[in-house]
Amino acid sequence: MAQLISLMIDDKPVKVPEGTLIVNAAKKVGIDIPVFCYHPKMEPVGMCRMCLVEIGRPQIDRETRKPVLDEQGNPVIQFGPKLETACTTPVSEGMVVMGMSDKVKKGRQDILEFLLTSHPLDCPICDKGGECPLQNLTMEHGPGVSRFLYDEKMHLAKHYPLGDLILLDRERCIQCGRCVRFQDEIVGEPVIGFEQRGRSLQIETFSDPGFDSYYSGNTTDICPVGALTTTDFRFGARPWELKPVASVCSQCPVGCNITYNIRREARAGGRYVIKRVLPRQHEEVNEIWICDKARFAGYQYAESPERLTRPMLRRNGELVESSWDEALQVVAERFKAATGGLVTYAGGRLSNEDLFNLKQLTEGLKGQAILKSSIGGGVLVAQMGVAKGTDLGKLGAGDAILVIASDLQEEAPIWWLRVKQAADRGATLIVVNPRQTRLDRFATHTLRYDYGSETATVLAMINALESKKTRLPDWLAKYRPNRFQTAAAKAFAGAKNGIILFGQEGMDLPRSQELALACANLLFLTDHLGSPNNGLIGVWESANTQGAWDMGFRPSTELKEMFSSARAVYVVAADPAGDDPSLADALEQSEFVVVQELFLTSTARLADVVLPVTAQPEREGTYTTGERRVQRFFPAIPAPGGVIPDYEIAARIGERSGLKMENRAASLVFAQLAARVSDYEGLSYRSLAETHEQWPIIGRDDLYYGGTAYENTQGLGVQLMPSSQKRKIFQVNWQEPPVRVSGKGLLGVPITRLYDRGATVTPSRSLASRVPGPFILVNETTAQKLDMHNDAPVQLMLAGSAYSAMLRVDTAVPESVVLVPRSLGIPLSELQPVDIRVAETTPA
């Protein structure tokens, strides 16, 4: 515990830990010292000089080294001749800070006058107007008139695109450097910087392609003026017309807390529409950051004109619109008739309530609840996941994080950011992947393996451990560690806290199950289970994959057989036919197919009944993150007429099939869920809505702390306890991984890219230019062997079918390996031999 320091700020006594900066000490007692360049998440730089205050320190006697006392016995306080920056000065014992003296007021006025000399004062048309620290501080401290001649102002570009998503207004920039420091310090991708100097200092990018970072949108939140804006919101609305609605991002398992800003709009017939997405503070989940996918893909799909709004039935081979009543009746009858032969296939973007009801329905009809997921291990995560109280933001020196089989920035950008920052704080970062990823730069140990031998790598690390607390199976001996694996294993074992994240790189179901088990064993043997900041995290494909596991859904390797032999298939929030044409054939063979969806997917096209659903921003529910935190989201915008939330559809079908199910409200479904799913016991919508004060304090009137990120008033959610935390004695099983023979030739490897062609990404206008067409990656040598060059149109031959794609050369790809991004049109779901041919035509 740091020592506490006592000081006075504006006559208020303050006690804060040693090392606290004056601005932060003031903030803690409700005193706002104005800042522009300072941001509580970044190192202070003292550039803008807005935070100048008068600082007095007790006079120290040179001889005795004790404070000099006046006649009353009070310490004599000495004030320096100059104002000092509160953002760079740490508190010291007996300090007296004056933030409201005439000298300070004059200083603030002077700095504002300087800033305004070059500011365009176009507040009436500025996106930041109404939530602009410069505007607010000018109201409070600024000079009433300008002594600067308008003609002498610099006239600069007002629509300068730094990249596809971020625009810069060069006249508005006050050179605070927050954006530059965010990219450099926090993200570690310095793709924007200052150029020129003096009054010509400007924000610029020389990178190609420009300001292209998955975190770029955050700079618009922390920019203290309207200099940086997002292309989706620019000139979209005035901030004071917007209402905030709390939500949780539905794009990945991190579960970033977000705020939808909504407003009524004429173009939507006077209905509420979402104008932008901003971060909502959750220091244990996403702090005050979100990735660009959350910001730009998170909601735009809901507005798509392609949305389904009417149920459809197949009549005479054609899908035709029907009433809900009729559609539900047909489905209920067929499902009932199919009792024992129903397969419910659900995607991880469904809420816990949806999944719970779907499970109830499926179980009631003795069917099978199948999860759409190409990676497994969810049960292990429920048992050995990170314990309640985990906060990646607290990991640092002495702790260790192991990331295996994951291109983490692509799979879960905010986890990447938090893992990277933990490494910055001194945590041992072990990155284990067959190719270089953006995390490697921050790693303490980088281990490589051949695709397919991820589990062998972990087993070798286990073998390298010195003290073995249980007898290890004999077969383990053949996994001999090399010295790198040994060093990494020892570092992990020696850490105070240890977390393992396993991901999607080259993964299919069996392999990832083996991997998860091996990781669980490593955690068990190194005592990294059952306490906060220890345990296993699955980097799942979807936002609520963990919730689906918890609700009892399980992925299957036998989809084809299941579908073709099912008497009824109920596909919810998934598109198996789109993912894999062979699954389309299987579905064609099944007797009855119901699809519950937002869009007319490939699967919906071949369904017998199509049921339109409410989109996530239009309804409420809960998700369970990869760290097993259950979080609530709220309805932000009205749903188009004719759609119904998934949980309600499931309940109505159930009722018509003679089951007793809850269809009235998500909260009531959740109450049932909490009563039946043991890990969720005791939870309620109310407990999920609880909050406590977080640091830094953001989102108040002052606006400058955290920029436009929102304070969390709607709930921090509840992190579940894994079994390992509940029970003291714990046993992990061993399973010898099967030997697989790999073929010769090119090996196709499925990988994940953040911007894919997922159902909720494709409709995003903002990301349109970022989402690529189908492409594959090979290294130079492989390309040379194939006699192909970068950007060549090719055909990927996969299990007898040809897929058009662009070939890209990437030095990080191992030789004779072809990386195939998921959800970009090529249905590669496991390590598999492939072939590449020259394409006759360029792919569309």
Add this chain to the structure above:
Amino acid sequence: MNLLYEKYAAEIKHILAKYPADQKRSAVMPLLYLAQQEQGYIQKQDLQMIAEILDISATDVGSIVGFYTLYHDHPGGKHRLQVCNDLPCALRGADEFLEKLCENLGVQVGETTPDGLVTIEAVMCLAGCDRAPLFQVQDAEGIRYYENQTVETALQLVEHWRSDGATPAPSPLGLRAGQEKSSTPLPDETVTGLSAEVRDETASDTAATETQETD
């Protein structure tokens, strides 16, 4: 792959050797000089190549170009003739010199002669104030000073370049004007070496006073 590296491999290795292995970024300025050497300005692809060599972002490199005045991001004349017209030189006629020179060459400050030979630039103090008017020339040979100039000598230099003749030598390093010896002899009159002991009983021993650094 990296053309800059291929071209100047030896120089680049030599430059990199000056800095600790984990501080390669320090080499960004010398590498920019290398990249600028031939064309007289830095092109976009140079930024990328330097970034690759030093393992930093192209933006990190580009920022440097704009900050420092001796790097150029646009082509100029074959020779940049940079006249100091800062206060000390101006007190000795530099403004007039610059104006006349421009007049004679038919260009404005900042412009290049139509034949692309010379760009005239005005620059801040060059640390040659006692030899004004003066200018420096920046071109493929690097940077060098021409001091105690007149419009005539400057024009002669341009003529030399124009006729491809030998370039007059720049001002020599070392000796300066005002070479007379100081008339106040210093206390060690009798010694020439550095190590001669001088005994001086009167000199006080007090250590420096504790002043705070003010800049």
Add this chain to the structure above:
Amino acid sequence: MSTFLLLRHREIPNLDQLDVYRQHGGFEAFQKAITTLQPKEVTDEVKASGLRGRGGAGFPTGMKWSFIDNNNWPHYVVANADESEPGTFKDREIMEGNPYQFLEGVMICAYAVQAQSAYIYLRGEFWQLAAELDKRIQALEAAGLLGDNILGTNFSLRLYTHLGAGAYICGEETALLESLEGKLGQPRLRPPFPPSYGLYGKPTIVNNVETLTNVPLIVARGAKWYKTMGTERSPGTKIFSLCGQVNKPGNYELPLGTTFRELIFTHGGGLKDGRKVKAIMPAGASSSIIVATEEALDTPMDYENTQKVGSVLGSASVIVIDDSVSMEWVINKTLHFFKHESCGKCTPCREGTYWMMHISDRISRGQANEEDLETLNDVALNIQGKCLCALGEFSTMAVVTGIERFKSDFELRLAQNANPESPETVLAAVD
């Protein structure tokens, strides 16, 4: 007979040759230091000599060395050869004429703080000079004075030159370090100061070229001897770069405490055409401007006395301005300089220098009134005390003192502006 400590090449031909330098006692001090003295003894000797930094701030050199953080390694020494203050051209002459004495100073400093690498940061314009220094460094390596285990001791040292590229701010020591690290040359927050957090975050001593060039003599002849020159609180000699409107501009090495009069008239040959000294800027463009009264001319040039006439000694680049010049023009020149050289990092300097220059331009163009002059003065005062480094502060010195001490020059210009028909009453800067 020796009359120079620093500009010894003026007496000793070819002192820039290693053998000549060694014949005249060169590297004896270095040898003495590394073979007979403890690092701390070297620092103590320099401390005792009272040597003060010649880069501008006049900070006691030995004390700075003693601040080096011995709990954090490696250490670095950086010689500040950025010499960019308008009117300063002394370091250049030292490095051109007496390079080895400077290098020896760097090497002794490195020994005193146990640095194994030292960088010489030269302004980019010193391109040729840097190439020459590189050759000298090679010669030292060849002579076994640089490299591993020098002269059989366990002290190892390497020197490197590093060229800047045209930025006055890189003379500021923390901006210099940033620049040397390959970043924008913008000053860092201080504290921490370089002796605890310098190059690459390691303890670093940054000293001016002239400062370091004093060191070999101090080590060779002792602090007592050194203190016999100059004044009590400003011991030693100083190179005064004399320029502006004098007959014989140039570098003059004189004991600290020499009067302005002696420098300008005895050494500098007085002014042209019987002109009178109107003003003196003793610290280049960053100076407060001294009104050249008889009393001022008789002021000794040292760190304390220059302050008494309302200025500072700085790097002792004495710009002499005669009575043909309007101070309004002088200030305009300085403002163009500072506006051009502001790094842009902190608000008051970035915006203030731009603003001041524009007002000053308007005054010069005849488009200003009384109120503008007041605003100019006010802007300058508002900058003061608020900047991140001293450059912003420097930019206001000439403005505030110029307006205060030469008001009539401005009034004349304003009056002329008010009545553009009136004949030219303000003399052109240069006739």
